[in-house]
Each structure stands twice: as C-alpha cells, then as structure tokens.
Amino acid sequence: xxxxxxxxxxxxxxxxxxxxxxxxxxxxxxxxxxxxxxxxxxxxxxxxxxxxxxxxxxxxxxxxxxxxxxxxxxxxxxxxxxxxxxxxxxxxxxxxxxxxxxxxxx
Amino acid sequence: xxxxxxxxxxxxxxxxxxxxxxxxxxxxxxxxxxxxxxxxxxxxxxxxxxxxxxxxxxxxxxxxxxxxxxxxxxxxxxxxxxxxxxxxxxxxxxxxxxxxxxxxxxxxxxxxxxxxxxxxxxxxxxxxxxxxxxxxxxxxxxxxxxxxxxxxxxxxxxxxxxxxxxxxx
Numbered sequence: 186x187x188x189x190x191x192x193x194x195x196x197x198x199x200x201x202x203x204x205x206x207x208x209x210x211x212x213x214x215x216x217x218x219x220x221x222x223x224x225x226x227x228x229x230x231x232x233x234x235x236x237x238x239x240x241x242x243x244x245x246x247x248x249x250x251x252x253x254x255x256x257x258x259x260x261x262x263x264x265x266x267x268x269x270x271x272x273x274x275x276x277x278x279x280x281x282x283x284x285x286x287x288x289x290x291x
Numbered sequence: 292x293x294x295x296x297x298x299x300x301x302x303x304x305x306x307x308x309x310x311x312x313x314x315x316x317x318x319x320x321x322x323x324x325x326x327x328x329x330x331x332x333x334x335x336x337x338x339x340x341x342x343x344x345x346x347x348x349x350x351x352x353x354x355x356x357x358x359x360x361x362x363x364x365x366x367x368x369x370x371x372x373x374x375x376x377x378x379x380x381x382x383x384x385x386x387x388x389x390x391x392x393x394x395x396x397x398x399x400x401x402x403x404x405x406x407x408x409x410x411x412x413x414x415x416x417x418x419x420x421x422x423x424x425x426x427x428x429x430x431x432x433x434x435x436x437x438x439x440x441x442x443x444x445x446x447x448x449x450x451x452x453x454x455x456x457x458x459x460x
Contacts, residue, residue, distance in 0.1 A: 215400070243409070253372045
C-alpha cells in the first residue's frame, strides 16, 4: 500500500472554498529511461486520480509520465456538508490506492 | 484508462502498418523495425506533436490566449520536479465554469502532462502539481470552459538539468 499524505481542513464553514492537497508515494517510472545495460525500463505510473465528496465526484485527473515521482496534486472545492472526502489513485500494473478523510462543515 | 490504452494501441498499429508496408514482404523484420521506430517516435516530441495534442484536446475550436494563468518558475535547476499552478479566471457557477484544464509541453518525450476535469463544485479553478521537464521549453496550459471555448497561457521554462536523461545508478 502506497503511503499517501492528504491535507484537508478538519473544519470549514458552509460554502467556504477549501484547498485539498494530496501526495502519494510512487516511482512514476516514465518508461523512457534505460538501465545500465541499455534495456528500457517499462512504464509504471499512476494514470488516474479521482476525488469524491460524499460519493459525488468533484475532481478527476489523468496523469502522464511527465508528472513527477510521488505525484502532488492540489485543487479546491466548496465545503457543502459534513462527510467524507475520498481519494482514489489507479495506475499501471494494477496499482490502486484509496484514502479518505472526514470533514466537519458548520 | 481503457480508452487511453486503445488509443495507444491504435497509434502503434498505425505505425506498425506503415513500417510494415515500407519493408514490404518481410513481415518479421517489419515488426522489428516498427518497434524501434515507435520507441524513437516516443522519445522525441516536437512542436508539431504538441500542436497535434492541442488539436486533439480542442478539436476544431480555436484556442485563444487569455483567462488562464500558468504559474511556473522561469528557471529551474532540476527538471525532475518543477512546480506549476494553473488558475483560470472564472466565476465557477453552473452556467459558467471551467470543465477541464490540460497541460502540454513541447519537447518532453510525450506532449501530455496532466488533464484535469472539474466543475462548479470546485469553487475556484485553481490546480497545482509538479512536473518533469526534459529540456528548456515552453509549457502550455489550456482551459476548456462550459460554453465550449478554449483559453490558454504559455510559459517558457529554462531547465539546467533535464529529467528523463540520467542513467540509473
């Protein structure tokens, strides 16, 4: 299980725009590099990232090899109601990771 | 993801077919040649490839400069990690919002960097990530608005040490 860091404010006012920052540990091997004997290293990247807020998809990203190792993605959303914000990363070789955080909206 | 796989396969097949016809009857050698040419094609993107990528994103619509702000350092010592922020000037209401943000480059092995889909629930059209740059080049951010228009911003980033090229230790 890849280690993921997520930064979401624990509490927010209703209607407030909150910033969500995510970072997950992953090599993001681009598939363009060669090892010492000249053999190409196969691609191994995260290809998609999804964020849902109480089950509703609010953000989706398609990643390509040009994204750094340990992909960092930050975006915003409106705090509508208390609940769970869930994150899913999917990638090559069946890679899948999921995290979720709770938010209290007053 | 599945879509992208099929897309990749399709291009590979195209290249295979063209290389195969060049070689003529030699099917096995044709396959070998095709694999090499695919590898070469992937290892060098060009301004033309970027233009094609932008065309794939925007279709027939014209991409106008403005509304989008791409924030990147003008000079980067290490191409392995360059931070970028894309901000789009939009009220983000259900009637008028940013549907998608795309980032493409000119000289990376592939033009695509990231494609993001968002909606009025984002509140602001503001995303940040970190990207790899293989060389000094231009980076283009394109925003697709809910009214179907496309807007872009371009930055030139000078890279001292590019990504992708170093050997493994």
